[in-house]
Amino acid sequence: MTEENETPKIILPDDTPVDLQKELRLSNVQEVLDELDKELIGLKPVKTRIRETAALLLVDRVRNKMNLTAASPTLHMSFTGNPGTGKTTVALRMAEILHRLEYVRTGQLVTVTRDDLVGQYIGHTAPKTKEVIKKAMGGVLFIDEAYYLYKPENERDYGAESIEILLQVMENNRDDLVVVLAGYKDKMDTFFHSNPGMRSRVAHHIDFPDYSPDELLMIAKLMLADQNYRLSDDAAEALLEYTKRRMKMIHFANARSIRNALDRARLRQANRLFNSTSKSVKKIDLMTIEAEDILASRVFEEGTLDMDGDEGADIKPQEPIVDS
Helix, strand or coil: CCCCCCCCEEECCCCCEEEHHHHHHHHCHHHHHHHHHHHCCCCHHHHHHHHHHHHHHHHHHHHHHCCCCCCCCCCCEEEEECCCCCHHHHHHHHHHHHHHCCCCCCCCEEEECHHHHCCCCCCCHHHHHHHHHHHHCCCEEEEECHHHHCCCCCCCCCHHHHHHHHHHHHHHCCCCCEEEEEECHHHHHHHHHHCHHHHHHCCEEEEECCCCHHHHHHHHHHHHHHCCCEECHHHHHHHHHHHHHHCCCCCCCCHHHHHHHHHHHHHHHHHHHHCCCCCCCCHHHHHEECHHHHHCCHHHCCCCCCCCCCCCCCCCCCCCCCCC
16 A cells, blocks of 8 residues: 555566656656746636646656557646636646647647638638647637637628638647647636537646735736736725725626736826825835825726726727737
8 A cells, every 4th residue: 555645656567666756856846836826816617627737747747658558638628717717827838838748849829810810711710720820839729708709690700711721730730739728717618518529528627716815915926027017005905995896897808808907006006106295206116005095096987997008908899808
């Protein structure tokens, strides 16, 4: 029996054990997993699935070294969730993990949408799709809002042609290209239901939950720290209240909405300092976002967004938000 804290071993035909933890260190995958923990607040179920996938690939690589041959695991993925929940960031780190474990030749991530794949006239879609695939080959192709590839209501739509090409590549070149399809969960469910061939080729489905208000406050502090800013205690309370209100309004995009709010708060802070009666400012003044810089948002007027530069300034009514 293996003791609880004992490092798992695989026994070779000649009884030589392999230390999986050593294999993990040699692959440098742990560095990527640690970086993912630093970059993203929360998302425990997502991080668990990524670690499980990394463990599967690591064990598979060790099996190959021992001549325990098996079919290469299917690595195409579906990332579902609302905008601003970290799907692109996780895809980037997944590309690094696949590269370090030698499942793809490069660690590149190529991010595209329907417009990059589908043409507007006969004979235009195939070369566009094939060019994107050629660029992504050897790495990871991230297709955001993938459900827009399928538009059955439009008989003249060329998205189906792009899907057919992708299906062939996902099957025939799965040892040299990993495809990640991303978007809102309900729309992705409909997309897979309407495209059984695509569903059968995607083995890993990962759902990204929305952040809680407290998690978004932690994210805000990290964002500000990266730019040498900080929140005063009162500003932190104001931002938490702002977040709770903003989450109930249209076009909320998790971390992206918080980033937009902080950009607006920085503008207000700069204007406040500029118009101050004081002739000089200290370093701490230049760094600190105060409560008044948050409370001036129109979000505190019930049901109103700061469309002149705060939340949703670049979003038209009913326009879909591209995930990040």
